[in-house]
Amino acid sequence: MAASDVTGRPGATEEVSVWVRATACFERWQGGESAALDELVRLMTPVLWHTVRAYGLSQAAAEDAVQNTWLALVRNGHQVAQAAAIGGWLLTTARRTAWRTKTSDGKATAVEDTQLAAGLPSTAAAETSALEELAGSALWEHVRTLDERCQRLLRIVAFDDRPDYAGLAQNLGMPIGSIGPTRRRCLDKLRSSLEKGGQL
Amino acid sequence: MNAEDRDPLLVAINRMYSELDPPPAGLTERVLAALAVDDLDLEYELLTMVHRSQQLAGVRSADDQKLVLEFTAVGMTVMLRVSPVDAGHRRIDGWVTRTADASGDAPDLTASLWQEQGTHTAGVGSHGRFEFAGVPRGLTRLDLLATGSDSAFRTTLFEI
Numbered sequence: 001m002a003a004s005d006v007t008g009r010p011g012a013t014e015e016v017s018v019w020v021r022a023t024a025c026f027e028r029w030q031g032g033e034s035a036a037l038d039e040l041v042r043l044m045t046p047v048l049w050h051t052v053r054a055y056g057l058s059q060a061a062a063e064d065a066v067q068n069t070w071l072a073l074v075r076n077g078h079q080v081a082q083a084a085a086i087g088g089w090l091l092t093t094a095r096r097t098a099w100r101t102k103t104s105d106g107k108a109t110a111v112e113d114t115q116l117a118a119g120l121p122s123t124a125a126a127e128t129s130a131l132e133e134l135a136g137s138a139l140w141e142h143v144r145t146l147d148e149r150c151q152r153l154l155r156i157v158a159f160d161d162r163p164d165y166a167g168l169a170q171n172l173g174m175p176i177g178s179i180g181p182t183r184r185r186c187l188d189k190l191r192s193s194l195e196k197g198g199q200l
Numbered sequence: 201m202n203a204e205d206r207d208p209l210l211v212a213i214n215r216m217y218s219e220l221d222p223p224p225a226g227l228t229e230r231v232l233a234a235l236a237v238d239d240l241d242l243e244y245e246l247l248t249m250v251h252r253s254q255q256l257a258g259v260r261s262a263d264d265q266k267l268v269l270e271f272t273a274v275g276m277t278v279m280l281r282v283s284p285v286d287a288g289h290r291r292i293d294g295w296v297t298r299t300a301d302a303s304g305d306a307p308d309l310t311a312s313l314w315q316e317q318g319t320h321t322a323g324v325g326s327h328g329r330f331e332f333a334g335v336p337r338g339l340t341r342l343d344l345l346a347t348g349s350d351s352a353f354r355t356t357l358f359e360i
Binding site: 046059063104 | 221
């Protein structure tokens with residue numbers, strides 16, 4: 001995406017983005033402030049969780065992948081040449097770990113998605129039209145109808161505003177050039193499903 | 201964020217997953233604990249958990265469940281079977297499979313089990329088997345250290 005320019009990103013003004021805060025923490029940690037690592041862990045662990053879960057890992061395997069990502073940072077953090085790249089480095093490492101786990105365990109669960117759906121209260125959210133008011137469970141009813149690749153890609157980009165398209169392309173088995181169009185197509189599909197359901 | 205990333209639909213998807221599939225309670229604390237007990241002077245390969253399953257058949261309660269864990273790294277696979285001894289203790293049976301190096305022989309291994317209460321060690325037999333007959337429940341990490349060499353393998357922290 002040409003638009004993912006590090007310096008001139010519009011819209012990041014209303015609140016300091018997670019990426020900017022991650023960079024600041026990492027700089028402080030590199031400067032010798034050990035508590036800054038704790039802060040970075042608290043900030044980025046949820047984002048890493050959603051990234052590895054997007055690959056369909058079980059809860060236990062996802063937790064392991066997140067832990068290994070942080071251990072890798074402590075060991076190899078010096079490889080991160082620019083502090084501003086820390087967010088991308090963590091997500092790429094997490095995705096690589098998740099992908100390796102996924103490919104070495106044929107048993108990695110697709111089951112949990114069904115469990116996720118079964119545990120949801122069935123909502124009649126017809127009266128809500130704005131997305132801000134759309135209940136997560138109602139949105140999930142539409143997201144789950146998308147194919148696995150769409151679900152994965154959308155979950156990843158929903159938590160990563162500047163995904164590394166090259167790495168993603170490799171993991172998802174797609175040419176780099178098709179990620180942008182696929183992402184648009186997945187969003188269009190979801191939007192039209194919501195419209196048909198009367199929720200947009 | 202660029203314009204496309206600010207699509208309200210993506211914002212809604214972010215909120216949905218945060219609500220429906222949040223990180224497990226205590227994950228951040230376990231990460232911090234793992235980092236705190238990581239001794240940086242030891243070089244090791246990370247063993248990644250690829251499988252964890254609970255064997256539920258015929259048990260009366262969660263305390264009686266057997267647990268099977270599998271970890272891999274380049275050149276090594278470790279399986280652990282964790283069975284209950286009593287309410288507070290677990291038995292661990294382990295199997296290590298290694299890809300032999302070019303010379304065909306792999307150095308002897310020692311299994312070292314780290315827990316908050318202390319560390320337990322056991323030799324790995326010639327068929328790759330090792331056991332810990334009774335260790336306390338709780339957060340655990342397994343290290344496999346090769347005798348007379350710097351090579352070491354380490355898992356993340358896991359609950360037994």
